[in-house]
Amino acid sequence: MAETTHHQALKQALKASQSWWDGMGVDVPPAPPTSPKALKKQPQFARKPAPATKITPPAEPELSDRLVKAEAIAKAAPTLDALKQALEDFDAGVLSDHAQKMVFARGNPQADIMAIGEAPGRQEDETGLPFVGEAGKLLDKMFAAIKLGASNLYITNVCNWRPPGNRNPSEEELALCQPFIRRHIELVAPKIVIIGGGVSQQALTGKTGIMKTRGQWQDLKIGNNEFPAMPLYHPAFLLRRPELKKHAWHDLLAIQRQLSEL
Numbered sequence: 001m002a003e004t005t006h007h008q009a010l011k012q013a014l015k016a017s018q019s020w021w022d023g024m025g026v027d028v029p030p031a032p033p034t035s036p037k038a039l040k041k042q043p044q045f046a047r048k049p050a051p052a053t054k055i056t057p058p059a060e061p062e063l064s065d066r067l068v069k070a071e072a073i074a075k076a077a078p079t080l081d082a083l084k085q086a087l088e089d090f091d092a093g094v095l096s097d098h099a100q101k102m103v104f105a106r107g108n109p110q111a112d113i114m115a116i117g118e119a120p121g122r123q124e125d126e127t128g129l130p131f132v133g134e135a136g137k138l139l140d141k142m143f144a145a146i147k148l149g150a151s152n153l154y155i156t157n158v159c160n161w162r163p164p165g166n167r168n169p170s171e172e173e174l175a176l177c178q179p180f181i182r183r184h185i186e187l188v189a190p191k192i193v194i195i196g197g198g199v200s201q202q203a204l205t206g207k208t209g210i211m212k213t214r215g216q217w218q219d220l221k222i223g224n225n226e227f228p229a230m231p232l233y234h235p236a237f238l239l240r241r242p243e244l245k246k247h248a249w250h251d252l253l254a255i256q257r258q259l260s261e262l
């Protein structure tokens with residue numbers, strides 16, 4: 001079987017098994033990497049008997065090296081297209097090895113509002129678009145309630161790959177994605193940033209405790225710019241706690257007021 005066909009078959013089988021476990025509500029441990037890029041990083045089987053001296057497999061780049069690289073690559077991206085390509089090419093370790101697609105953004109990059117969620121889920125990983133599952137439907141409804149449709153919104157996440165097993169991104173992974181989301185905000189230069197959920201809030205502002213901070217305007221400092229930012233409950237959280245929708249409605253009205261004053 002040709003290498004690419006074999007790789008596709010392996011990837012499909014893994015995907016089918018992963019969706020089955022997802023459907024059962026079970027967090028699946030990370031599957032072994034299948035992409036040719038990732039496989040190249042695996043120690044290769046020796047064709048000849050192993051020599052007496054111990055061979056050390058090629059080391060994964062240190063996190064600090066990856067961070068330096070991420071910072072340099074993100075800063076150097078002059079446009080959104082360049083940033084998207086840089087992310088497509090970026091080796092984010094476990095994240096990019098296991099995700100099907102890098103999830104960049106959807107909506108209008110010229111919109112006044114940039115909404116930033118946490119990380120892609122299963123449907124986002126399959127389509128390469130953020131917030132297209134159940135949480136995304138609720139997000140769209142929330143914005144429609146204050147008369148904001150697809151042309152008035154630009155939507156992305158603080159993490160561009162679905163973490164294996166749908167877990168939250170780790171602190172290291174968020175740190176790795178941070179230069180990209182900060183550059184993303186700089187390039188879009190929205191009038192208002194909406195921070196969706198506690199993970200995004202921590203990644204963007206370092207603050208914890210979304211239950212207390214939601215609805216309170218913050219200044220997001222990026223380079224020489226400051227963006228007014230409003231933390232909201234994550235729509236996936238609101239799906240589990242519908243009684244909190246009244247707070248989200250209150251916060252959406254504050255955003256609408258701010259927009260009308262721009």
Ligand code: URA
Binds near residue numbers: 117118121132136196
């Ligand atoms: N949850 C998020 O935070 N982002 C998505 O894109 C989907 C679900």
